[in-house]
Amino acid sequence: MSDQQLISSCLEGEAEAFKEMVDRYKTKAMALALNVLGNREDAEDACQETFIRVYFNLDKFDLQGSFRNWFYTILSNRCLDLLRKRRRFFSFFKKMKAEYSDRASVQSSSSSESQPLTQNILQGLSPKERVVLCLWASEGYSGVEIGRVMKCSPSTARVLLFKARKKIKNKMEKANVSLSNG
């Protein structure tokens, strides 16, 4: 069954059709969310909220368009929103930390040290760069398609991708140097 047929069935009120849609997209969604957000808990939340938004906005989806792009637009927006909230929370948390205790700072520094190297490299990118990179590498999207998903111009998408690739190369080289030295 194609995406369009599934959507039509969902709009007719078939719960099974939506379950099938979730099954079809959950792995892709989770992979992208994990890569952008960097932790499973937030990624699961983002996926869950994305599917709920998709369900309640299916009637607004243009059946002539690409469902996959529309889905990734909702998902990437959700991930970016979550990161924005998290950043706000951490800035508040940092202020609290400075005022009250040193214990929290020790815990957070030890957790960042325990992050795998690959995650550290990815976390060095901006959230938008991570989204662009995932869409390019995992989904094989071109600059034009990434622009459609991210609601930006293809030029912006290509520049973001270029910057992300360059940053990763630099970080990988630095990591290799430090690994070979250490």
Add this chain to the structure above:
Amino acid sequence: MFRCRMVNFLFSIIPLRIGQDFLLRKHIRNCASCQENLASLEEIKSLLIQEAEVGDLEGLWPKVEVQLAKEERKEKVFCLPRWGWAVGAAGLLVAIILGVWLFWSDYFGKPSEQLDRPFQIKYIRVHDKPARAYLFQPQDSNMIIIWAEENI
């Protein structure tokens, strides 16, 4: 090599994405030397979590299902007050219209009928005693002023 350095320098100083994209399309995309400074698709794929590595997602659908049921219930709950407000506002409007209409007919009646009947004052009482009354009518006016005075 000099050209590559020049392009990279221009890329870093040009603030506009369109300009940067122009350099990308015109030089960087086709230059082997510049491409060496970028992570390849394989390198990036090795960094990213792939679909096969995502793990068990069987728990996602039940969570989505529960959340959907909650959201649908919320929508219904939100619908009720919305209708309640609408019905309340409509009722209030009807009450105001009825009130104004009744007030108007009671206090003002039919003006044409009132004009038909002659207006008469037979006597005026002040403090329950017949009062002395004076009538004034200003020149060139239909207005009549009645002055009542206690009859001591």
